[in-house]
Amino acid sequence: VSVERESLLIERGEQPAGVPARLAAQLGFLLECDRLKTVLRRNPLVAQDRRENDAEHSWHLALMAVVLAEYAEPAVDVGRVVELVLVHDLVEIYAGDTWIHDPVATAGQAEREQRAAERLFPLLPADQARRLRERWDEFEARRTPEARFAKALDRLQPLLLNYNAGGGTWHNPGVTLDGVRARTSIIDDGAPQLWAYAERLLAAAVAHGQLPG
Amino acid sequence: VSVERESLLIERGEQPAGVPARLAAQLGFLLECDRLKTVLRRNPLVAQDRRENDAEHSWHLALMAVVLAEYAEPAVDVGRVVELVLVHDLVEIYAGDTWIHDPVATAGQAEREQRAAERLFPLLPADQARRLRERWDEFEARRTPEARFAKALDRLQPLLLNYNAGGGTWHNPGVTLDGVRARTSIIDDGAPQLWAYAERLLAAAVAHGQLPG
Numbered sequence: 001v002s003v004e005r006e007s008l009l010i011e012r013g014e015q016p017a018g019v020p021a022r023l024a025a026q027l028g029f030l031l032e033c034d035r036l037k038t039v040l041r042r043n044p045l046v047a048q049d050r051r052e053n054d055a056e057h058s059w060h061l062a063l064m065a066v067v068l069a070e071y072a073e074p075a076v077d078v079g080r081v082v083e084l085v086l087v088h089d090l091v092e093i094y095a096g097d098t099w100i101h102d103p104v105a106t107a108g109q110a111e112r113e114q115r116a117a118e119r120l121f122p123l124l125p126a127d128q129a130r131r132l133r134e135r136w137d138e139f140e141a142r143r144t145p146e147a148r149f150a151k152a153l154d155r156l157q158p159l160l161l162n163y164n165a166g167g168g169t170w171h172n173p174g175v176t177l178d179g180v181r182a183r184t185s186i187i188d189d190g191a192p193q194l195w196a197y198a199e200r201l202l203a204a205a206v207a208h209g210q211l212p213g
Numbered sequence: 214v215s216v217e218r219e220s221l222l223i224e225r226g227e228q229p230a231g232v233p234a235r236l237a238a239q240l241g242f243l244l245e246c247d248r249l250k251t252v253l254r255r256n257p258l259v260a261q262d263r264r265e266n267d268a269e270h271s272w273h274l275a276l277m278a279v280v281l282a283e284y285a286e287p288a289v290d291v292g293r294v295v296e297l298v299l300v301h302d303l304v305e306i307y308a309g310d311t312w313i314h315d316p317v318a319t320a321g322q323a324e325r326e327q328r329a330a331e332r333l334f335p336l337l338p339a340d341q342a343r344r345l346r347e348r349w350d351e352f353e354a355r356r357t358p359e360a361r362f363a364k365a366l367d368r369l370q371p372l373l374l375n376y377n378a379g380g381g382t383w384h385n386p387g388v389t390l391d392g393v394r395a396r397t398s399i400i401d402d403g404a405p406q407l408w409a410y411a412e413r414l415l416a417a418a419v420a421h422g423q424l425p426g
Contacts, residue, residue, distance in 0.1 A: 009259050013377055014421070016413035023410060026280050031377055033276060035260040037269045046222050047248040056250045059272035062299050063246060067239050067341060079292030082299075086275050128280060164226055164244055197236060200229035208227070 008032055008123070022125050029123040035093040042099045042172075043158040044165040054089045054097060057157065061085035064153045071191045072149040084150040087132050088139045091116040100183050101175055145190070152190035156198055159184060163201050167210030176212050177202060221245055221336070235338050242336040248306040255312045255385075256371040257378040267302045267310060270370065274298035277366045284404045285362040297363040300345050301352045304329040313396050314388055358403070365403035369411055372397060376414050380423030389425050390415060 010028040019027075037055040045052050065081040072081070089097075094116035098109040117136060121129040138147045159180075162168030169175065180202060188195035206213040223241040232240075250268040258265050278294040285294070302310075307329035311322045330349060334342040351360045372393075375381030382388065393415060401408035419426040 016417040030277055037258055038261045045250055048251045055269040055272045059268045064243055082295055204229040
């Protein structure tokens with residue numbers, strides 16, 4: 001669904017008068033980000049029988065960054081990792097979630113997300129628009145140890161949820177161990193010990209019939 | 214709902230063998246935290262007609278901390294604020310959300326949350342259990358500038374959502390401007406400029422008939 005012609009959430013009602021322009025812009029951005037809570041991912045929760053949304057996923061990654069930071073190789077600035085994961089999915093507000101195992105959807109993903117970034121980040125004052133855009137680019141390009149660790153967590157988290165929800169998205173047609181391994185082995189670039197764990201988890205998933213071997 | 218006799222999420226299925234004990238404990242905690250996504254708050258989203266959950270709320274606060282840090286007085290360590298808001302509601306996994314305007318529920322809140330903390334944080338290795346427990350205590354006691362700013366965001370965010378959702382929880386019986394002001398004026402302790410904004414927002418809410426004046 002394209003929302004490019006839709007109004008911003010902040011434009012739906014009359015806003016308080018006399019608010020400084022910089023603060024008003026920041027609040028407009030933060031309110032627009034409420035939409036991330038409505039973007040559904042493919043993987044399920046474990047605690048409840050429903051799909052996860054991007055805001056929940058982003059929070060979970062941030063908490064994982066705090067708890068699992070010791071597994072980053074090389075060592076990382078945890079605060080920066082947290083900032084990367086907080087913003088890493090924001091463009092999906094307009095671009096939607098793209099399932100990693102869907103070749104048709106992944107084909108147009110880069111262009112969709114670029115256009116989304118050009119709409120979303122400029123809602124902020126210029127200095128912050130630049131900064132958050134840079135964080136998103138850093139994450140996508142996996143240019144830094146922080147970005148590689150953040151991406152590792154982004155790949156590990158759905159494995160943890162799928163496995164503990166009885167298989168989750170692995171039951172979809174065409175998903176195989178080789179396919180999942182190919183798309184998650186970049187965990188190894190940011191956190192080799194977490195990749196060793198992921199390999200054990202995938203082997204267990206195959207053994208339990210959750211994932212075709 | 215008490216889950217003290219319920220099993221942990223990590224205990225529901227067989228886990229991969231050969232995982233180091235420290236990592237297994239960390240993953241058990243992180244999986245248990247999936248439950249935060251099922252704890253509903255009273256306030257609505259703006260982007261969709263449903264109530265917000267604690268994980269979405271925590272993510273939104275963390276993003277607000279990054280974008281609004283410049284309004285903290287005195288200046289704060291943003292990374293620490295983010296860590297505080299990521300963990301500030303975790304005890305609600307077992308204690309449930311307590312609506313700030315419900316005097317009966319708030320009466321038993323402290324004890325419920327203490328028991329929840331004693332169940333949740335010790336799932337982590339001892340050093341991390343201590344650290345996250347300290348973060349939660351710091352937030353609750355508003356002992357530091359970071360905690361006072363985090364608490365300010367925690368009070369501001371539902372104002373922003375209620376206002377832009379047409380009033381939200383302000384339409385509940387017994388809610389008045391004076392009551393809302395009394396429970397949100399601590400925004401002033403951490404971020405005076407954001408409190409000035411909140412006052413404008415509350416005045417506009419009264420003017421628009423969202424909140425009894």
